[in-house]
Amino acid sequence: MARSPQTRVSEYRKPIGGPGRRWCLLLLLVFLLNACGKDSDRPVETTRAGDPGRGRQIYAANCVACHNPDSSRDGSLGPAIKGSSQELLEARILRAAYPPGYTPKRNTNVMPAQPYLKSAIPDLAAFLR
Numbered sequence: 001m002a003r004s005p006q007t008r009v010s011e012y013r014k015p016i017g018g019p020g021r022r023w024c025l026l027l028l029l030v031f032l033l034n035a036c037g038k039d040s041d042r043p044v045e046t047t048r049a050g051d052p053g054r055g056r057q058i059y060a061a062n063c064v065a066c067h068n069p070d071s072s073r074d075g076s077l078g079p080a081i082k083g084s085s086q087e088l089l090e091a092r093i094l095r096a097a098y099p100p101g102y103t104p105k106r107n108t109n110v111m112p113a114q115p116y117l118k119s120a121i122p123d124l125a126a127f128l129r
């Protein structure tokens with residue numbers, strides 16, 4: 001049966017979306033998850049000198065919700081962390097853990113791990129020094 005021209009026009013005008021778009025989003029998600037996985041498999045670059053300026057920005061964006069903007073003072077939730085070693089930052093930020101033998105300032109377990117900050121650890125350490 002021949003279709004009328006009107007039907008064809010409305011087919012062209014079908015909004016982009018539906019299953020096609022869902023596949024795109026799924027692929028994007030898989031790509032992002034994969035990218036994250038790869039980053040956390042890589043060892044922390046301990047050889048790179050940290051950049052305290054970048055560390056300050058990362059601290060402001062990710063830590064001051066709980067820690068004090070002045071890292072030598074206690075914050076709303078988190079303790080003062082000025083002088084934290086790179087080893088401590090790595091354990092805390094990547095695994096929400098502590099280096100072996102370290103006595104935590106608090107024995108609560110409020111702070112979540114933020115493994116996506118892995119590449120920023122040398123910068124945070126330089127800023128908190």
Ligand code: HEC
Pocket residue numbers: 058059062063064065066067077078079080081084088089092093103104105106107108109110111112114117124
């Ligand atoms: C959701 C709130 C929150 C955020 C965000 C947060 N922290 Fe914490 N942090 C805490 C709390 C609370 C503690 C005390 C231990 C606990 O309860 O987990 C802590 C403990 C720590 C410690 C261990 C202190 C010690 O010597 O015992 C370090 C180091 C630390 N945080 C660094 C950071 C850095 C760096 C960031 C940003 C990348 C950050 N935290 C983001 C809440 C937070």
